Amino acid sequence: MMNRLLSLRDSREAAARGARRSLRWQRALPRGRSLVTAVPYGWLLLFFLLPFLFVLQISFSEVEIASPPYRALVTRAEDALHIALNLGNFTYIFGDPLYFDAYLGSLRMAAVTTLICLLIGYPVAYTIARAPEAKRNTLLMLVMLPFWTSFLVRVYAWMGILDNEGLLNHLLLSLKLIDAPLALMHTQLSVQVVMVYAYLPFMILPLFSNLVKLDGRLLEAAADLGCKPWKSFLTVTLPLSKNGVIAGSMLVFIPAVGEFVIPELVGTPESLMIGKVLWMEFFDNNNWPMAAAVTIVMVALLLVPIVYLHKREEKSLARAAKH
Amino acid sequence: MNGKNISGFGKLSLSLVFSFLYVPILILIAYSFNASKLVTVWGGFSKQWYTVLFNDDAVVSAFGLSLQIALLSSAMSVVLGILAGLVLARFGPFQSKSLFAGMITAPMVMPEVITGLSMLLLFVEMQQWFGFPAERGVLTIWVGHVTLCMAYVTVVIRSRLVEMDRSVEEAAMDLGARPLKIFFQITLPIIAPAIASSLLLAFTLSIDDLVITAFLSGPGSTTLPQLIFSRVRLGLNPEINALATITVLAVTVLVIGANRVMVKAELRRVRLAAAT
Numbered sequence: 001m002m003n004r005l006l007s008l009r010d011s012r013e014a015a016a017r018g019a020r021r022s023l024r025w026q027r028a029l030p031r032g033r034s035l036v037t038a039v040p041y042g043w044l045l046l047f048f049l050l051p052f053l054f055v056l057q058i059s060f061s062e063v064e065i066a067s068p069p070y071r072a073l074v075t076r077a078e079d080a081l082h083i084a085l086n087l088g089n090f091t092y093i094f095g096d097p098l099y100f101d102a103y104l105g106s107l108r109m110a111a112v113t114t115l116i117c118l119l120i121g122y123p124v125a126y127t128i129a130r131a132p133e134a135k136r137n138t139l140l141m142l143v144m145l146p147f148w149t150s151f152l153v154r155v156y157a158w159m160g161i162l163d164n165e166g167l168l169n170h171l172l173l174s175l176k177l178i179d180a181p182l183a184l185m186h187t188q189l190s191v192q193v194v195m196v197y198a199y200l201p202f203m204i205l206p207l208f209s210n211l212v213k214l215d216g217r218l219l220e221a222a223a224d225l226g227c228k229p230w231k232s233f234l235t236v237t238l239p240l241s242k243n244g245v246i247a248g249s250m251l252v253f254i255p256a257v258g259e260f261v262i263p264e265l266v267g268t269p270e271s272l273m274i275g276k277v278l279w280m281e282f283f284d285n286n287n288w289p290m291a292a293a294v295t296i297v298m299v300a301l302l303l304v305p306i307v308y309l310h311k312r313e314e315k316s317l318a319r320a321a322k323h
Numbered sequence: 324m325n326g327k328n329i330s331g332f333g334k335l336s337l338s339l340v341f342s343f344l345y346v347p348i349l350i351l352i353a354y355s356f357n358a359s360k361l362v363t364v365w366g367g368f369s370k371q372w373y374t375v376l377f378n379d380d381a382v383v384s385a386f387g388l389s390l391q392i393a394l395l396s397s398a399m400s401v402v403l404g405i406l407a408g409l410v411l412a413r414f415g416p417f418q419s420k421s422l423f424a425g426m427i428t429a430p431m432v433m434p435e436v437i438t439g440l441s442m443l444l445l446f447v448e449m450q451q452w453f454g455f456p457a458e459r460g461v462l463t464i465w466v467g468h469v470t471l472c473m474a475y476v477t478v479v480i481r482s483r484l485v486e487m488d489r490s491v492e493e494a495a496m497d498l499g500a501r502p503l504k505i506f507f508q509i510t511l512p513i514i515a516p517a518i519a520s521s522l523l524l525a526f527t528l529s530i531d532d533l534v535i536t537a538f539l540s541g542p543g544s545t546t547l548p549q550l551i552f553s554r555v556r557l558g559l560n561p562e563i564n565a566l567a568t569i570t571v572l573a574v575t576v577l578v579i580g581a582n583r584v585m586v587k588a589e590l591r592r593v594r595l596a597a598a599t
Contacts, residue, residue: 032502036406037406037417040406040410040473040477043403043470044423047442048429049426051441058444120340123336124336124337127330127334132329141582144578145574146345148574150570152548152552153348153351153570157351163363165363170363197343200340250432254434255434255435257434258433258434259434260436264556275434275436278440282440291440295436295437302434309428313428317481317485320482320485
């Protein structure tokens, strides 16, 4: 009896101790956790999300010769608030073929870049993923090294090659393949080549990390059952690497739409890309409201692919966490 | 997937792509030693452009500024990135967590002209409301770079936190260690290689950034990429070839070195795991 009472007391004490401990945890945790969450969250809200509200606001304002060069939307006069919403920037964008062509040209350029990167990048990612493990790390680093190297330097490297008196023309002339130098620089072609060059690592990396996880036994099984290599590639490998293809394509397509440096340095003056239009409206014309309106339309265009990419990444991360 | 040998097609595609990636850079390096002022005509070997470069005060001071900003912003973005990685990998769902995760992904893919313009407009409005920041310069560039870099850092840290073996953490928790102690004594050492590589990534992103910097810089603050851009816009320039060569070599040494260190650390980890 005594024993039972004692053990009861013991277990009660233990439970109380346990409860105290978990209480301490609970007290410590929410405070610590909300602080840990609040710092990066607050930073992003203030410096990433909030700015878009200002862009939206300024896109509805009018340009003015002042500092800063736009009219405030809300003014107070005679004790009344006046709100002047100006839709002029947007009607201008949708009415003027210059802007429409620039948007269309950028989307097309980004889409073609994505497609070429995929066609070049897939065999490379596949080969590296199937290479012996000892070589894999070195090969991957060779792909990544240009990505770590300055973007500007990589674009500049092509200026010397594509220049109308550049190396490629010299080479072709000395090989007697052409009689007169080709106009390579400042064409759509030069922009296209450099775009592919600059964005290729962004395609290869996600493709590789997807393909490397592919279970080789599936391909062996297909081969054992008499499946030809190209057929097992089409029916096994390609469908299983869908997530890598989508992630890589998005990582190339979305930033490529707004590319500025490449069309500025190797592009044509006439056919504009929208990133360059935004830059010119802002820096050359000092028309901030127009630049803001161009930005809003671009964000609207890119929001769907960005959200789509984000949803897919979250899903694959959740799957990885479960395993 | 683990193959035995690289197929003929594989070898062909690798050699084609690697020459596509590296030939332009090698040509760039070769022409930095060109005696001729015309960048595309070979006029003999010379180191003169390096002398010109090192005596160019504008380049030296722009490099100093870039280095300062890159150090400051990579340090801050790693701190914020670790916190954000913890929130995403370890904390349970909370209200608007998906908004948070979305704001982490977005700066990585968002065209930089958009990020740059929107941040600039924020600073202009802030100045009108509070008079702060009084002018654009190192501080505003730093904020922009931190926001861009923390996205990359978070992705690296988060995936390491998700992948890592949590048993040691759980054991410490069962033994009654406080969360803060667990984090500093267990989690942080385990993810240290990921922190190192994200620090390197943030540093190179910051020191290389042109577009966001162009929007956020003031009259007195010209970074190295801005200087290069303003010269390259005017055409080919052998001095820039010399500068580019130094950049490429520095990055190569840094990345290969970091990679070797990390491979060694990984091997040690695998061996330890196999031994126990």
